Amino acid sequence: MLTRLLGIMIMSTLSTPLIGLIGKRIKREKLLVTVFAVSIILCIFAIVLTSLLGIIKSHQYYVFMEDLSLPERPIFKADLISTFMAATSSGICFLALLFSARIIPEVKVTAYFSVFLGILTSIFGIVSSEDFFTLYIFWEAMCICSYTLVSFNKVRSETIEAGYKYLIMSSSGAIIILFALSFLYGLTGTLNFQILSQSLSQARGNPLVHLAVLMLLVGFGLQAGVVPFHTWLPDALCAAPSAASAFLSACVEKMGLYCLLKIFFVIFNSFYDEWRIPIAVFAVLSMFVGNFSALLQDDLKRLFAYSTIANTGYILVGVAVGTSKALAGSIFHILNHAIVTALLFLCVGAFISQTRTRSLRKLAGIRHTMPWTSLAFLIGVLSLATFPFLNIFWSELLIITSSWETGMIWLSFLMIINLMFSAAYSLRVVQAIAVKGTTYISRKAREAPLSMITPIFILAIAIIFIGVYPSLLQSLSEKIVNSSLRVTS
Amino acid sequence: MPLIYYVSCSIILFFIGLYCLIMKRNMIRLLMGLEIMMNAVNLNFIAFSSRAAEGAVHPLAHVFAILSISIGGCVIALGLVLTIYAYRHYGTLDVRELRRLRR
Numbered sequence: 203m204l205t206r207l208l209g210i211m212i213m214s215t216l217s218t219p220l221i222g223l224i225g226k227r228i229k230r231e232k233l234l235v236t237v238f239a240v241s242i243i244l245c246i247f248a249i250v251l252t253s254l255l256g257i258i259k260s261h262q263y264y265v266f267m268e269d270l271s272l273p274e275r276p277i278f279k280a281d282l283i284s285t286f287m288a289a290t291s292s293g294i295c296f297l298a299l300l301f302s303a304r305i306i307p308e309v310k311v312t313a314y315f316s317v318f319l320g321i322l323t324s325i326f327g328i329v330s331s332e333d334f335f336t337l338y339i340f341w342e343a344m345c346i347c348s349y350t351l352v353s354f355n356k357v358r359s360e361t362i363e364a365g366y367k368y369l370i371m372s373s374s375g376a377i378i379i380l381f382a383l384s385f386l387y388g389l390t391g392t393l394n395f396q397i398l399s400q401s402l403s404q405a406r407g408n409p410l411v412h413l414a415v416l417m418l419l420v421g422f423g424l425q426a427g428v429v430p431f432h433t434w435l436p437d438a439l440c441a442a443p444s445a446a447s448a449f450l451s452a453c454v455e456k457m458g459l460y461c462l463l464k465i466f467f468v469i470f471n472s473f474y475d476e477w478r479i480p481i482a483v484f485a486v487l488s489m490f491v492g493n494f495s496a497l498l499q500d501d502l503k504r505l506f507a508y509s510t511i512a513n514t515g516y517i518l519v520g521v522a523v524g525t526s527k528a529l530a531g532s533i534f535h536i537l538n539h540a541i542v543t544a545l546l547f548l549c550v551g552a553f554i555s556q557t558r559t560r561s562l563r564k565l566a567g568i569r570h571t572m573p574w575t576s577l578a579f580l581i582g583v584l585s586l587a588t589f590p591f592l593n594i595f596w597s598e599l600l601i602i603t604s605s606w607e608t609g610m611i612w613l614s615f616l617m618i619i620n621l622m623f624s625a626a627y628s629l630r631v632v633q634a635i636a637v638k639g640t641t642y643i644s645r646k647a648r649e650a651p652l653s654m655i656t657p658i659f660i661l662a663i664a665i666i667f668i669g670v671y672p673s674l675l676q677s678l679s680e681k682i683v684n685s686s687l688r689v690t691s
Numbered sequence: 692m693p694l695i696y697y698v699s700c701s702i703i704l705f706f707i708g709l710y711c712l713i714m715k716r717n718m719i720r721l722l723m724g725l726e727i728m729m730n731a732v733n734l735n736f737i738a739f740s741s742r743a744a745e746g747a748v749h750p751l752a753h754v755f756a757i758l759s760i761s762i763g764g765c766v767i768a769l770g771l772v773l774t775i776y777a778y779r780h781y782g783t784l785d786v787r788e789l790r791r792l793r794r
Contacts, residue, residue: 274751335755342762349769359780363789366773370721373766374712377725380732380759381705387752388698388739 208266208278208330210246214323217242218316232311236303239315243299243322247292254285258678261685265332277332277394283533283686284329286678287460290537291325291453294544297657301548302445304653305555314354318446320347321454328457334383334393337461341379345372345425348454351446352438364434364441371434375424382417385410395469403472415473418465419480426458427511428518429487436495439507444551447503451510451547452540459517459536466521467529467687474524482522486616488515493623502550502560505627506543509586512624513539516601519617523605526680526689531600533679538593538668542585545661549579552650552658557643562631567640571647574655576635578662583635585665587628588621593668596676697738704731718777718784722770729763 221239257263263281299318306314324347327340349372353365387393389410390401405411424431435455439447466474466481492512499505513535520532552575553568554560569576585592598621605614649655668675683689704727711724733756740752778784 274749335751338755339758339762342766346762346765346769349773353773353776356776359777362773362776362780366718366770366777366789369766369770369773370712370725373725373770374709374728377728377732380729381735384732384735384739387736387755388742391749393751393755 210249211323211326211330214242214246214319214326218319218323221315221319222312224312226312235311235315236299239319240296240299240303242319243292243296246322247289247296250285250289250292253280254282254289257282257285258681263685274392275333275394276336278330278336279332280330281686282682283460283463286533286537286682287329287456288326290456290540292322294452294540295322295449297544297660298445298449298548301448301551301654301657302443304651305445305551306443310354313350317347317351317354318449321351321449325453325457329460332395334386334395334398338376338380338383341457341461342376344454344457345376348372348450351450352442354443354446355441358441361441364437368434368438371431372425375421375431378417378424379421382414382421385414385417389414395464399469399471402470406472411470411473412476415465415470415477416480419462419477419484422458422461422465423484424458425455426462427455427488427514428458428484429491429511429515430484432488432491432511435511436504436507439510439547440501440503444503444547444554447507448544448547448551451507452544455510455514456536456540459514459521459532462518462521463529463532463687466524467689471688478522478524481518482610482613485515485518485522486613488512488518489617489620490515493620493627496627497623499627500562502553502562502565502631503547505562505631506546506550509624509627510539510543512620513543515620516598516617519605519613520601522613523601523608523610524689525604525608526683526687528601528604528608529683529687529689530676530679531597531604533682534600534676535594535597537675537679538585538597541661541664541668542582542594545578545582545658545665546586548654548658548661549575549582552654553579553647555654556647556650559643562634564641564643566634566638566644568644568647569636570640571644572649575650575658578655578658580632580636581662581665583628583631585669587625587632591669593665593672595669596672600676694738694742698735701731701735701738704728704734707731716786718774718786719771721786722767722774725770726763726767729759733759 221235224235266278295318321344324340324344328337331337349365349369352368353361355361390398392398402411427435439451442450489512492508492515496505496508517532517535520528550560553565585594588595588598602614602617708724708728712721715721736752736756740749781788
């Protein structure tokens with residue numbers, strides 16, 4: 203199974219320049235390159251999904267080059283959580299590429315697909331690496347590809363500015379991570395997760411370790427959009443092409459949360475109790491700032507970017523509570539929010555491609571002219587508003603009830619208040635799209651082509667399926683927590 | 692020299708880079724600040740590597756430093772590309788001007 207995952211990494215690393223080569227040789231053959239790239243990603247998704255099912259069935263994980271007598275060695279490991287994240291990301295990546303097949307300009311098609319494949323490969327590297335050395339390299343590879351993706355449409359000044367801001371903030375975050383790693387290396391002489399966690403459990407009370415944890419929290423939280431460091435996120439998600447912002451918001455941003463989970467429940471699990479309150483403070487800040495900023499937003503992409511920040515806050519609430527039920531809620535919410543945010547950004551992309559605007563006021567009443575896209579969009583927005591029997595409802599319920607049971611009643615109370623805010627702005631969007639009369643822009647719109655509708659509807663069906671039948675994925679996320687994370691309490 | 696000199700030097704360098712990132716307004720200077728911070732971290736790694744084993748240096752830190760230098764080169768190159776495009780769009784390198792010109 204693990205060799206399969208590594209094989210995928212090698213396969214997509216090799217196919218990245220291959221796409222470029224094909225594109226250069228066969229000029230103006232956009233269709234061929236698109237079909238090639240999309241089918242590669244579909245293959246990758248199928249392989250990862252089968253290995254996920256295999257790991258679920260066999261209850262074991264796979265390690266490559268594990269030899270604890272040589273702590274310098276890089277280690278790759280495919281357990282349940284890493285395969286789960288890899289499957290989510292490759293699925294979303296496939297749908298995003300399928301969506302963008304029609305709308306990207308012809309000259310840029312090879313660069314676009316290469317960058318997407320690069321990000322996907324580095325995500326596989328991040329989730330399967332079991333030491334900080336490998337993780338850092340793949341992390342930076344992912345970040346560099348994301349900067350390119352954000353400033354992809356370089357003729358517009360807005361994208362250059364957002365890309366530059368993202369580059370400065372995110373790479374300073376990466377350097378802060380690196381600084382923390384150098385201190386951990388100085389304390390223990392290794393960067394291997396297992397050895398690090400063993401030797402750090404004896405180093406309790408050392409202030410340097412707490413400094414390192416703080417720096418790791420800041421660095422990875424910056425990528426996840428945790429609030430004092432979130433300012434790049436709305437700009438970057440607005441500036442990127444729509445399919446790219448779906449992918450960034452659904453997968454790249456979730457990698458920060460994955461690394462935080464890994465840090466607090468695998469490496470520093472003996473220090474976790476001291477860090478509960480700071481994580482809870484970050485979570486509350488993220489929820490409030492995200493929801494308040496989204497409340498009166500007219501730009502749809504910016505609105506969903508802020509709701510992404512708020513949802514990061516919800517996931518961090520689960521991390522702050524820290525029981526196995528709450529963590530299962532967090533992981534379930536990572537999947538649910540990835541699906542919903544991908545759906546919403548893809549729908550906004552369809553609106554933009556048909557009407558050239560993303561202002562909510564101008565898009566009012568668009569359900570008359572684009573009925574199918576609007577139907578899927580409304581399902582996504584209602585799910586974001588915690589409508590019962592759609593997928594986000596179940597994961598949020600899990601997080602709130604578990605924080606109530608642990609005695610952190612104030613936290614669940616604050617989260618319920620925030621859910622009301624998110625329902626408020628979601629219902630504002632619903633009202634504008636479905637109830638209001640048409641404007642001169644939305645009257646002229648045409649329904650999006652089939653290649654855009656298909657991925658949108660796959661995601662919408664996934665939302666309804668998980669909402670009606672949540673116990674399957676809920677038990678899967680509980681299994682993930684029990685097998686891959688070390689929960690102390 | 693004892694280890695603490697090197698470590699304090701790298702911490703001072705790190706804060707110089709951070710100061711540069713926070714206070715400076717020129718786009719190229721911001722990239723320089725990033726580069727200074729990166730070098731501070733590399734110095735820290737190299738300094739710690741001498742302590743890991745008696746009379747020898749630990750290879751992990753050296754490999755890490757070389758790789759992080761090359762990664763830093765990639766990031767700075769991309770940043771300079773973006774700086775060139777920003778200069779073409781706005782005709783200035785001042786970060787504050789970028790914000791003002793936005794509609």
